[in-house]
Amino acid sequence: MAAQWFYRTGDQEFGPVTGAALRDLVLGGELVPESLVRKDRDGAWVAARRVKGLPFPAGSVTDTPSPIAAAAMGDRATLLAVATPAVAARDDLANAREIVQELAGTTAATPKATRGRRGLVLGIAALLAVAVVVAGIVAFWPGTAPVASSDPNNSALEHELNHLKQELAEVKRRREADANSDAEPTDEQNTDAAQNTSDTPSAVLRSASSSPRVLPSELSPPQPAAPPDEPTPPPTSAPEIVATVRKALVFIEATAAGGDTTVTGSGFVADEAGLIVTNHHVVEGAAKVTVTFSDGRRAPVTEWVAASVGTDLVLLRVSVRGVKLTPLTLAESLPQPGADVLAIGAPLGRRETVTKGIVSAIRKGSEVPGGRDGIDEDSVWIQTSAQIAHGSSGGPLVDSLGSLVGVNTSMFIVGPQKGNVPFNYAVGVDEVRRLLSSASRSGQPLASLPRSRKARPARPTPNESRAVAEALAAAQAAREKRRLDSLQRIYEQRLVIFNNWESTRNRALQIDGQLKAAQVVYARAEAAATAAKKNGVAIRRQVQRLENDLLYTRDPAAAERIRVRIQLLETEYRSYESKFRQAEAERNEAYEVGRDLQTKLQVENGEMERLRREADQLETEWLTLMDPWGNLSRGAHERVVDVASQWIVLHEKNPLPYLVRADAYANLGRFNQAVNDLNKAVSLSPNTAGPLAYRGWAFSTAGDYRRALADFGKALQIDRANATVYLFKAQTLAKKRDYSLAVKDFGVAMNLSPSDPEVLRAYAFFMATCSNDGYRKGKKAVDYARTACELTNWTNWSCLDALAAASAEFGDFVAAEKWGAKALELAPEQARSPLRDRLALYESKRAIRIP
Helix, strand or coil: CCCCEEEEECCEEEEEECHHHHHHHHHCCCCCCCCEEEECCCCCCEEHHHCCCCCCCCCCCCCCCCHHHHHHCCCHHHHHHHHCCHHHHHHHHHHHHHHHHHHHCCCCCCHHHHCCCHHHHHHHHHHHHHHHHHHHHHHHCCCCCCCHHHCHHHHHHHHHHHHHHHHHHHHHHHHHHCCCCCCCCCCHHHHHHCCCCCCCHHHHHHHCCCCCCCCCHHHCCCCCCCCCCCCCCCCCCHHHHHHHHHCCEEEEEEEEHHHCCEEEEEEEECCCCCEEEEEHHHHCCEEEEEEEECCCCEEEEEEEEEEEHHHCEEEEEECCCCCCCCCCCECCCCCCCCCEEEEEECHHHCCCEEEEEEEEEEEEHHHCCCCCCCCCCCCEEEEECCCCCCCCCCCEEECCCCCEEEEEEEEEEECCCCCCEEEEEEEEHHHHHHHHHCCCCCCECHHHCCCCCCCCCCCCCHHHHHHHHHHHHHHHHHHHHHHHHHHHHHHHHHHHHHHHHHHHHHHHHHHHHHHHHHHHHHHHHHHHHHHHHHHHHHHHHHHHHHHHHHHCCCCHHHHHHHHHHHHHHHHHHHHHHHHHHHHHHHHHHHHHHHHHHHHHHHHHHHHHHHHHHHHHHHHHHHHHHHCHHHHHHHCCHHHHHHHHHHHHHHCCCCHHHHHHHHHHHHHCCCHHHHHHHHHHHHHHCCCCHHHHHHHHHHHHHCCCHHHHHHHHHHHHHHCCCCHHHHHHHHHHHHHCCCHHHHHHHHHHHHHHCCCCHHHHHHHHHHHHHECCHHHCCHHHHHHHHHHHHHHCCCCCHHHHHHHHHHHHHHCCHHHHHHHHHHHHHHCCHHHHHHHHHHHHHHHCCCCCCEC
8 A cells, every 4th residue: 555645734634645645846946955755654753864765856955964974965164174073083983883783773663664774875885985994094094093013092993993884784685685666655654753753763863963964865875685595485286396306316326346236226415515324234335336316317426424234324435526416304203193205216116206205103212023133222213104115224214394303214015925014123313313413524435344243152162052953952842832732721721612602602592592482473463453454443433423313313223223233343343452462562562672682692602703803812822833824945845734624623614724734735735635725715605816816826836828827717707906916917928928928917917016926926937037138127126136035034945046046147147056055955845946046057057047
C-alpha cells in the first residue's frame, strides 16, 4: 500500500497525498525545504528538506555543513582553517565517533527505522576519509604540531582514526544490507520525528557539532539495494532427499594385491577437500581403491586418514583438484525409533539404489547379531527396516531432511533358507562424528590400514590335544544323550497330548450331537408355534365376520345359528392358543439348552486348539532335534528319508514332510518315489505354488522339460511373486538352451529375492559356465557368487563351487583352484565326483562349459 503524506501551508493542513504528488508539489514550488510534512496521520511533523527523495533545487537546502563536511565538498579554505589547531581535528573525530557509535547501535532497528540510511553512511565514510587527511595535516603542517613521534596524542589520534575506520566499514556493510531503493519518499522522517528524544540517531547527529550536520546528497547517490539471500528450504519428499544426497554419493571399488579379487561398496563425501567415509571392511586388505562420483568422475584413493575397526569405519582421502565436492550434512542427533529413513548404496554394483524403511531400534554393539570380530560393544548402531544388501556397505542412511544419521554396514539373515528374516544395521552418526574429529592432517598408505581383530587359538600340546579330544567326545556324547532324552520326552508328551485331544474331541462330538438335537427340537417347536398362531389368527377373523353378520341379522333362527358357530370357533381358538403356548415353551427351553451346549462346545474347541498349539510346538522342537534340512545340506539323504518318514507318521496331512522326503529321494536317484511324494504333496495342497514348483524341478532333473514347464506355469498362476519358481524355470530353460528366456527368468528371480544365496549362486554358475559366449559374464558372476558365499558364511559348498567356476571364467585360476578345493572339502561324498573333475580343469587352466 502506497504511503500517505500530509503537508502544512501556513496554518492549514492538506492531504492525504501520495509520494508522487508530494514530489509534484515540490516541483511546482508549493513546498519549500522548510515546509512541514508528515507521513500518515500519526507521524511527526518534520521539515521537507529532511525527507529523502524530494527534488529540491541545488542550494535550496540552507543547513550549514560542518568543517569536515565542507572539506569533503572541496572547500580548501575551510580545510586549512580546521587543520591548524590539532584539537579541532580531534573534536571532529569525536563527533564522527559518536555518529558511528550511534549508527552501530541502531543496526537492529526496525525496517522503517533503517531504510534510506545508505546516503548517510556513505557521507560518514567521506567524513572519515577527510578526517584522515586532517590528521595528516595536523601532524605534518609546519608550525602547527610537533613531530608525531614526540607527541603521543598524535599517535593516539592515528590509532583512533584507524579503529574508527574499521568500525565505519562494518557499519557501512551492515547498513547496505538494509538499504531500500524505493523511489517514493522514505521513512527517514520516522528517525527524525522524535526531535526531543536524546537517544535517537538524529539527536546524536545534531549534538555531534555546533553546526547542523546535513550531508549533501551528492556524497551519497541512491543505489539499489541487493535483495537478501533467501534460505534454501529443506527437502520434504523422498525424491527431493535423494536428489540432495546424490551429489555426495560415491561408488567404491577395492582391488586386492595381484588384482585377483575386487570388492565393491559405497561411501559419501565428508568434506570439500576430498575426504570419503565408508566401511572399513570394504577396503580392508585392498592394494588399490578407486572412487567414482555421482557425475561419473573417477579418482584414486591416495591414503587413509582415520580408521575405527571397532565401528567398521574408515576415512579415505582422494585427489580432486579444481573440483568442488558437496559433503553430506551430519544430523545433530540419532533418530527416534519409528522415524522414516532412506538407505542409499550400490547393492550388487547397482549404484544409487534407494530403499525406504523406519528406524526399528537403537542398539549397542553388543546387541548386533553376527557382529564382526573386534566390534566395540559400546558403539551405537541403528537397526532399520530399510533393506541393506552387499554393496550397500558404506552408503549413507539419511533422515527425512536428508541429513546423515548412520552408515549402512551389515545385513544378517536369520532363519532357514526359505522365509529368511533380514536384520539391517547402520553405524550411528555419533560414531562418524568421532571418526572425523580423530582425522589427522597427514595420511597413511592403504597397506598400513589396520586389520580386523580376530582371535587366534594357541597351538595345543599333545597332552592338551588328547584332553581336548576326550572332552569333545564326552560333550558330543552328552549332547546326543540330551537329544535322545528330549526326543523321548517329546514322544511321551505328544502321546499325552494326543490322548487328551482325542477325549476332548469325543466330548466335543457328543456335545455337538446334543446341540443338533436341541436345534431340531427348537425348529419343531418354532414350526408348531407358528402354525398355532396362524390358525388362531384365521379363527379370530372368522369370529369377527360372524359377529358383524349378527348385527345385521333380523331372523332369530339365523341369529341363533350364528351364535352357536361363534361359540364353536372360540372353543377351537382356545385350543390353538393352548398349542401355541406349549410350543413356545418348548422352543424357549430348546433355545436355553442349545445356548448352554454352544458354550460347552466353545470350551472344548478352545481346549483342542490349545492342544494343537502344544503339538505344533513339540513338532517344531522335534524337527530341530532331527534337523532334516541340515541333513539335506550335509548330504545325509538316507537319514532325511528316515526323519521325513517319522514326520509323516506324526502329520500325515502335512505336505512339507513329503516335499523333504522327495528331495532326499531325488538326490538318491530314486525318481519314482520322489514323484510319488510330490504328487501326494500337490494333492494335499493343490492351491500352493511350492509343491508344484518342486514337482516341476523333479521332472526337470529327470529331463522331462515339458511336464516341468507345465508345473512351473501352474505354480506361477497361483503365486506370481515366487522367486523359487522363476529360479527353477530359468534353470530348466538353460538346460533346454533357451538362454534368452533363461536370463529373463533369472533376472525376475533376482529382483524378487536379491539376497537369496541360492538365486545368486545359480545365476552366477549359469553366467560362468554357459556354452553360449554371449551369455557368459565372468566379473558379474564373481560378484554374485562372492555375495552368495558371504550370505552363507563361506560354509556352503555349492556357493563355493559357483565362485570357483566364476573365477575360472574370469581368468583367475589361482582363486578357482582355491575355492574349488574348499568346495570339495565341504561337499558330501556323493557330490564330490563332479567337483574333482572341475578342480582338474582349473589346475589345467581351463574353465567349465555346461552344454
